[in-house]
Amino acid sequence: xxxxxxxxxxxxxxxxxxxxxxxxxxxxxxxxxxxxxxxxxxxxxxxxxxxxxxxxxxxxxxxxxxxxxxxxxxxxxxxxxxxxxxxxxxxxxxxxxxxxxxxxxxxxxxxxxxxxxxxxxxxxxx
Numbered sequence: 001x002x003x004x005x006x007x008x009x010x011x012x013x014x015x016x017x018x019x020x021x022x023x024x025x026x027x028x029x030x031x032x033x034x035x036x037x038x039x040x041x042x043x044x045x046x047x048x049x050x051x052x053x054x055x056x057x058x059x060x061x062x063x064x065x066x067x068x069x070x071x072x073x074x075x076x077x078x079x080x081x082x083x084x085x086x087x088x089x090x091x092x093x094x095x096x097x098x099x100x101x102x103x104x105x106x107x108x109x110x111x112x113x114x115x116x117x118x119x120x121x122x123x124x125x126x
Contacts, residue, residue, distance in 0.1 A: 002027040004097050004117040012091075012124050018084040022097030022117060029078055030055050035100045038071060038082045039107055040093040041119075048093075049107040052100070053080050060103060087124045094119040 008020035022036070029036055037052040051061040051071045059071050065084070073080040084091060098116035110116055 002099065002115040004099065004115055006095060006097050006117045006120040008120065008122070010121055010123060012087055012122060013126050014088055014124055015086055018082070018087050018091065018122060018124070020082045020095055020097075020120065020122070022080050022082075024078050024080070024099075027099070027115075029053075029073055029080060030075055032056075033102060035060075035103050036071075036073070036080045037098045037100055037104065037113065039096045039098060039110070039113075039116075041096075042090070042093040047107045047110065049105055050082065050084075052103060054103070060105075062105070089124045091124045092122065094121050096120075 003025045005023045012018045032055045035052045035054050038050040041047050051069050053059050053071045053073050061069050068085045070083040096116050096119045098113035100113050
């Protein structure tokens with residue numbers, strides 16, 4: 001059973017950089033044709049796809065977040081990481097990492113992904 005686990009600080013101050021790591025077990029992040037995604041859900045709002053890193057290492061970003069978002073990976077640890085810079089309180093959300101078969105840019109539901117983490121709450125506040 002593939003498992004994903006998000007980790008990182010639950011509280012980030014405005015203007016700082018949010019950094020989250022997703023640790024993957026029972027699957028390699030280099031396996032074709034899987035993509036490894038970051039998705040978030042602000043309180044009272046829908047899901048927002050943020051970006052992904054492919055099995056090849058190529059990265060893809062939401063146009064609305066591209067200027068502030070970076071997704072990278074550490075294949076030796078089988079982890080991938082999200083960095084979101086210049087955060088504001090509007091970036092407060094539950095953040096999920098998830099695996100998809102191919103690239104998904106328009107997320108309707110978390111069931112669009114075959115495996116995902118439980119999600120981690122990140123609050124942006126001073």
